[in-house]
Amino acid sequence: MSKMNMKNKIGAMFMVLLAAFFFVFPILFGLRIVLEKHKSNFEKTIGETQLVLLKTYEKGETVLYYIDESARLALKDTIDEIGLINIDLHNQSSIAEILTKFKLNFYEYLQKYPYGGIQLYMENYEFILDRNDKTFELIGKTDEKLIIGIVNNNAIVFKQNNAEEYEKIGYYYMNPSFRINIAIE
8 A cells, every 4th residue: 555655646646747847838928929019118227227326427527527627738738838937927928928828738638539539618617827936726616507318228328419419318418617737857
């Protein structure tokens, strides 16, 4: 009798596995088909929008860094063009000459930005020049906002440009003010 019980137990386990195979797997397969049909309703996976936001923030910080470096290089070029000895910050015409040359140099560097020129309006800036024995400082303050469209293809799209061509999630606002110190000898 014990061999009979053993055969019944093995047969019962086999029937459970067979039932699972014929009932559970087809249900899972059908559920997968239904979910695949509805997947087209969800264009993005979980977290994809957050990743786009983080990448836009990273690109925004890259733009701000490029603006800072452009200002630094433009100020250095301006000092080289005018000559350090000729710079007199107590003379308004000297300050005007420095700022005019700086703005031209700064604009040239901004136009070399790899993803298209950065459009900043110099008339919206307030510039403060200062010089001591070891450094020359330029502060550029503005209330103007630089706006980058947050788009799905991770492109850097400035709002002034053709931001309407892309599917936007929103906008990322930055203040492109800067403070540059250059060591002088």
